[in-house]
Amino acid sequence: MELLDFLNDNLDLILQLTAEHISLVAVAVGLATVTGVPIGIAITQNERAARIVLYVASIIITIPSIALFGLMIPLLSTIGQGIGYLPAVIAVLLYSQLPIIRNTYTAINNVNPALREAARGVGMSPLQRLRMVEVPLAIPVIMAGVRTAVVMNIGVMAIAAYIGAGGLGVLISRGISQSDPRQLIAGAIAVSILAVIADYALLWLQRRLTPKGVSA
Amino acid sequence: MIKIDNLTKIFETPNGPVTAADHINMEVPEGEICVLLGPSGCGKTTTLKMINRIIPPSSGRVFINGEDTTGLNTVELRRNIGYVIQQIGLFPNMTIEENIAVVPKLLGWDSNRYKARAKELLELVALDPSVFLKRYPRELSGGQQQRVGVARALAADPPVMLMDEPFGAIDPINREVIQDEFLKMQQELRKTIMFVSHDIDEAVKMANRIAIFRGGRLVQYDTPDDLLAHPKDDFVESFVGDDRALKRLRLVQVSQVMEPVAVVKPSDSLQTALARIEEHGYSRAILMVNEKHQPIGYVSRSVAQTTKGLCGDHYFGLKATTSPSDDLRKVASLMFNHDTTWLPCTDEQGVLVGRVTQQGITHYLGATYQRDALNAQSPHLHQVNA
Numbered sequence: 286m287e288l289l290d291f292l293n294d295n296l297d298l299i300l301q302l303t304a305e306h307i308s309l310v311a312v313a314v315g316l317a318t319v320t321g322v323p324i325g326i327a328i329t330q331n332e333r334a335a336r337i338v339l340y341v342a343s344i345i346i347t348i349p350s351i352a353l354f355g356l357m358i359p360l361l362s363t364i365g366q367g368i369g370y371l372p373a374v375i376a377v378l379l380y381s382q383l384p385i386i387r388n389t390y391t392a393i394n395n396v397n398p399a400l401r402e403a404a405r406g407v408g409m410s411p412l413q414r415l416r417m418v419e420v421p422l423a424i425p426v427i428m429a430g431v432r433t434a435v436v437m438n439i440g441v442m443a444i445a446a447y448i449g450a451g452g453l454g455v456l457i458s459r460g461i462s463q464s465d466p467r468q469l470i471a472g473a474i475a476v477s478i479l480a481v482i483a484d485y486a487l488l489w490l491q492r493r494l495t496p497k498g499v500s501a
Numbered sequence: 502m503i504k505i506d507n508l509t510k511i512f513e514t515p516n517g518p519v520t521a522a523d524h525i526n527m528e529v530p531e532g533e534i535c536v537l538l539g540p541s542g543c544g545k546t547t548t549l550k551m552i553n554r555i556i557p558p559s560s561g562r563v564f565i566n567g568e569d570t571t572g573l574n575t576v577e578l579r580r581n582i583g584y585v586i587q588q589i590g591l592f593p594n595m596t597i598e599e600n601i602a603v604v605p606k607l608l609g610w611d612s613n614r615y616k617a618r619a620k621e622l623l624e625l626v627a628l629d630p631s632v633f634l635k636r637y638p639r640e641l642s643g644g645q646q647q648r649v650g651v652a653r654a655l656a657a658d659p660p661v662m663l664m665d666e667p668f669g670a671i672d673p674i675n676r677e678v679i680q681d682e683f684l685k686m687q688q689e690l691r692k693t694i695m696f697v698s699h700d701i702d703e704a705v706k707m708a709n710r711i712a713i714f715r716g717g718r719l720v721q722y723d724t725p726d727d728l729l730a731h732p733k734d735d736f737v738e739s740f741v742g743d744d745r746a747l748k749r750l751r752l753v754q755v756s757q758v759m760e761p762v763a764v765v766k767p768s769d770s771l772q773t774a775l776a777r778i779e780e781h782g783y784s785r786a787i788l789m790v791n792e793k794h795q796p797i798g799y800v801s802r803s804v805a806q807t808t809k810g811l812c813g814d815h816y817f818g819l820k821a822t823t824s825p826s827d828d829l830r831k832v833a834s835l836m837f838n839h840d841t842t843w844l845p846c847t848d849e850q851g852v853l854v855g856r857v858t859q860q861g862i863t864h865y866l867g868a869t870y871q872r873d874a875l876n877a878q879s880p881h882l883h884q885v886n887a
């Protein structure tokens with residue numbers, strides 16, 4: 286009851302924090318996609334580079350988010366951005382690299398060699414091969430990587446409230462510091478619901494983007 | 502025309518170098534089908550793929566229509582060579598239309614032109630455009646996909662086609678159908694084709710010339726008939742099989758072994774029939790024709806010897822006939838079915854043009870074994886004295 290009252294009274298705030306949360310994750314994962322997909326494609330050309338890049342990305346993902354924020358504070362302070370929006374976005378961008386790079390790399394590498402040979406045989410240049418055949422076929426798996434990144438980082442972004450980035454984590458951190466279970470629970474539930482909705486929304490997008498003749 | 506000059510491929514592997522193709526020299530004349538034939542791993546695919554440089558040669562050169570392709574841009578080279586792979590390799594993200602139009606698009610054709618071309622090609626490979634143009638590859642059967650694969654290779658009308666076991670993935674019945682369709686198409690298109698197969702029957706059927714490979718070397722390059730009649734060594738002989746003489750039957754047409762034949766008319770007496778049977782040394786019977794010179798039956802020797810009367814009242818019916826364009830395999834099969842040693846040949850109007858005998862077939866197949874005799878001897882192509 287108390288919780289419902291709280292939700293009712295603070296709906297505006299909750300919606301505003303949700304919007305903040307979404308925009309933070311969207312910007313960060315968006316940037317991660319723009320960087321991770323080309324990296325994933327590039328490393329299909331060189332096995333050694335692929336091993337190194339995937340290894341580094343796996344290491345990054347094992348760093349606890351709090352530690353990562355802590356590491357960035359002194360670095361970004363030099364440009365006056367030690368806390369707030371920028372470190373939050375950078376952290377999520379880094380965490381997103383592994384699922385996106387790995388899925389892109391795997392998807393491109395797993396394109397049926399016969400199709401790759403057919404593409405070469407009809408006289409496609411390497412870039413045409415990517416654009417006309419390899420990337421369209423890899424889209425379902427790449428999108429699955431993006432989905433993983435989004436769902437995972439909606440949780441991570443909740444912690445970024447501690448460095449003043451805003452988002453639904455604000456409710457959680459206040460709930461803890463003020464010993465107010467209503468805020469804590471409202472924040473936690475909102476984060477979970479957001480994750481589930483984002484997952485479904487991206488699944489829908491994934492199906493939309495998958496070429497018709499390709500099974501998702 | 503495709504000319505291969507000392508083409509060699511050495512793969513560097515962890516276990517040392519592997520010579521997959523060893524100084525291959527050969528020439529495929531314009532408009533002909535050359536089948537590269539041999540056991541698995543003998544270098545057929547490697548040789549084929551060096552022509553469109555899917556595999557870069559270690560040394561040697563490839564000429565297409567007289568032009569050395571060594572210096573050419575590979576992407577452009579490939580757009581001018583039709584390529585059909587065994588795994589078919591249609592792009593699953595593209596419709597059938599888009600698959601067929603892929604080379605024309607790369608070449609910058611406008612959309613009306615490549616769409617019309619896709620439609621035309623689907624018709625050529627016996628698929629209904631209104632049904633298939635907008636479908637995706639996975640909605641097609643293997644045989645249909647294979648046809649689309651051939652259509653895609655033909656799209657920009659390349660003078661040269663490379664086909665690597667193109668009909669390998671299809672069941673035997675459909676394979677025969679597709680082979681026949683392809684040969685019919687080739688009669689019109691007259692592409693210069695290099696075709697990989699490991700199946701001697703397919704090679705004999707499709708090829709103008711067969712190149713037998715063994716361990717990266719070209720061991721014999723001949724017409725199917727010469728290859729079957731004169732295998733160069735024990736390897737080729739065992740590869741073409743014990744029944745190689747029978748395989749040759751398919752390569753020879755009735756017109757090549759046709760002989761003149763004596764006939765009677767229904768109005769002739771049985772006495773006349775007997776006289777002609779004796780005169781021509783026929784053992785069992787003589788053919789009877791109507792006024793239009795169409796065969797209608799036989800008068801048997803025993804009847805002619807024991808009975809008086811007209812042929813028209815004492816004959817028995819026709820068993821089977823052949824046409825000059827039939828191959829001897831079909832003829833042999835008909836002879837076995839009907840327990841007969843010879844068959845009349847008729848033209849499209851059913852008019853008698855000659856006969857084909859077991860002895861004539863045996864003789865023809867045997868003649869080539871005495872090579873010198875072959876050239877001196879006149880071919881068994883006699884006109885019938887009408």
Ligand SMILES: Nc1ncnc2c1ncn2[C@@H]1O[C@H](COP(=O)(O)OP(=O)(O)O)[C@@H](O)[C@H]1O
Pocket residue numbers: 512513514519520521539540541542543544545546547548
């Ligand atoms: N990429 C490669 N690397 C190393 N060896 C290869 C490669 N491709 C083919 N070979 C070897 O070259 C030989 C000829 O292969 P291939 O031309 O594919 O034979 P075929 O098509 O007649 O079956 C085989 O011994 C094969 O193992």
Ligand SMILES: [Mg+2]
Pocket residue numbers: 545546547697
């Ligand atoms: Mg092969």
